Amino acid sequence: MDIVFVASEAVPYAKTGGLADVVGALPASLAKLGHQVTIILPCFRSCRPFIRFPSFQPTVDVNVGERRVEGVIKQAESTHEGVRVLLVDQPSYFDRAGLYVDEHGQDYSDNCERFTFFCRAAFAAMEAFDLNVDCVHAHDWHTGLLPVILQHEVRHVERFARTGSIFTIHNIAFQGLFDRRQWYITRLDDSLLTSDRLEYFGRFSFMKGGIVFSDVISTVSRRYAQEIQELEFGGGLDPLLRHRADRLTGIPNGIDFASWDPANDPHVPVGFDRETWKVGKRESRRVLREELGLEQREETPLLGIVSRLTDQKGIDLLASTIRELLSQDLQLVILGTGDHHYESLFGRLSQQFSRQLSARLRFDEGLARRIYAGADMLLMPSLFEPCGLSQLYSLRYGTVPIVRAVGGLYDTVVDATPATIRDRTATGFHFDHYTPEAFLSAIRRATGVFRNQATWARLVEQGMSQDWSWQKSAKQYVELYRRATFLAGARSR
Template sequence: MYEVLYVTSEMYPFSKTGGLGDVMGALPPAISRNGVRTAVVTPFYGRMNLDGHKLRLVYSDLHIGYPWPSTTAEIYQTDYEGISVYFVGRGEYFDRRHYYNTHNGDYFDNCERFIFFCKAVLKLARMLPSPPAIIHSHDWQSALVPPYLYFERAGDSFWTHTKTVTTIHNLAFQGRFSERLFHESGLPPEAWSMHGAEFYGDLNMLKASVAYSDAVTTVSPSYAQEILGPEFGCGLEGFLNSQAHKLEGILNGADYSVWDPGSDKFLPCCYGPDAVQGKQECKISMLREFSMSEQLEDKPVLGFIGRLRDQKGIDLLIDILPGLMEKDLGVIVLGEGNLAYEARLQELMENYPGRLCVLVGYTENLAHLIQAGTDIFLMPSRYEPCGLTQIYALRFGTPPVATAVGGLRDTITPYPADGATGFTFARPESGLFYDAIMQALGAWENREEWVRMVERAMRKEFTWDRAAHEYINLYRKLGARI
């Protein structure tokens, strides 16, 4: 029935906390457009966007048997962009205000929640008329699907021809829990080893997935290489080197049906590489929306959109904000996360009214407006497995200033090289970040050169169809007949 079954803890437009949701809202439909029958399984959260999507109840009491023998799940289904989306429901696990955590930390039962989810995925797949050729899991929340299937395959011919793939979107999040939870998970004792699920005496769900998957991917070629070393390997670099034969980096794409200023429903004026003047109209509208100084209409405005945490380098931006405010420019920050960073940014905003705008939270319409209305996009990440916001910034004609890591390196051609589309700096250090911004501001002063860079950036193509072809080739290399 389905040739590829994707397993994910979030999927745009239904659920999203970051890039994973965007990827899973775009990759499966792209695979489907290439003639591969595709479905997605994701949790049925209490807080989801279901506007315009009709759900039907497929199973009201699908037996899961975890954490108690009598435990069941509800399974719902809807159609989205030519694919089937299944939702795994159980109120005490998924009907919560947030998906994974609150400001006070992770939910105490995250391991049990996603063990239940992984078991439900395989129970659902077992109910299908025929087994999927590929089951493709994403990040630690769905990471136990491949090891469960690996050990079930030995005694259940239903799985004989099903191959598994794991994609690492961010190695920093591995799903590490106590040994007790391993013994309650249903994995056999032989999985508890340094070659399997065990990691310094703990259960490591992502490590288990890498160990027992038939292939492992990351979301950019550079990140696939970086995680093999100690700087980005997050303690797993030795194990990942032992699995390097099945590791491949496939660059994410952008959903240009959503992120394209030529047709963007959130913008007051559409524009493109052949009509960039519309970007200035978006800038004026953005400044009015955020009550910023009209004098900034003819000055550079810098934008940051992202989680306010160390990975994204928000502390580097905070360090240099007072120095930037001495220049004739504006800065807009959109995001939420670390409460101390939120408070410090809001404190700084009070010191620079009309020139520094801090918006705590995230909404799609504001993100689109900032991408279109700012002149320079800031992305000082300490690491970036792929990054999507810099790809969006390129399409919106907002050259990025970014650390030369991971997918940022794979998508930005740094100034002053021929064909430059943005600016990069070597290491996540405040001084280097500040110098790169100064370089960008110098280029912005040369209006003809700047417009040429903007036009080049807007013509860059990072499509999901390209990524889909690479994934389909990988599936075929595993022997899938698709």
């Protein structure tokens, strides 16, 4: 199949979150299955070092609001064989310090204009490069207009007459909401600004457009696909998602097993696998404690957090329980940046309890990998979590995750109950209620099991044996592409 990904970010070109990891990895797995994949991205400032300079760099002109805006489609160096990467270059829109927000953390005031241009320019790029397009795969609100434009403006073009569309929701909390006074910018027909289409409580939503007009909708875990149909997690779009439930599928994200391999990770002091993890993790733990200035206490469990320090990641639970945790026989390492009051709190406490707590308030991939390799447990107390990747990394590296049972955390971590320990399926620990008491209870359960070396070894080894590679998920996406193409073809007949 010929598949075109259209997204606002992808590793290694531009990244603010998990969306970039998915768009950076899934196309490579699809290419290995024999499919032709093109990725179209905005040419953000971070993309510029990847630009190649072939002779063919077509110019496109698209209508945005009351004017025509010109852009140049450039080719980027691809990091995966069989995957082509195109960049939509329009410096006034995309050559900025941030992808979506300014230096004060505020959304750019022209985001509606920027991503209207990007969506329209993406179709122009497909035509300029004469792409065959069996299916367009749009990701998150930034590309929510693609299925709308496909259905209502370019379907008459032979190239797109039978093109299917998939819209993937990576995080429903960000919906691309704009004042209806900006509707004219989209150049969409006014008949689409209704409550059963793009209108949303007096505004309009790019994400809603993607949900309403795509042939198939996906999200990044089975549990999250259920949750977003509920009032608590649906962000106001739950009635629409229930209405389109027959088109909604949850497919868990994967990780790149070649890159995330504790046996060959250059950041890990001693490589290890499922057979040699005891020696490898013991040395990784020793080196990590030495690096962080923590006391060498072999019988004491070392807990890690690699996360943005925000309420969505459950950091308010950690903040409210951290003194209780530090009164117990455990050690804790925190790596990440986020809300100032959390950074300030953890920074102060790491000075006060320097032999027991280390807070490194930065992004550091090397240290993150050493934490995955050296910690005994990983904490992920998320308020909500569409999929999550850290728990997959930790399973791969023999670190037992303690997670709130939501979204992809529920799907990918099997709670250690007497039954699952007995049948050797347990891989971690769940807690359900978003309360400090439930969080602490899960940690106590985990540290209790940790004292039983044989049971703990079964958890570690079962986690390390899980296959959360992209190959499994890629095959599921192929089935969705086929379904979307079938539905589009049936509609065109």
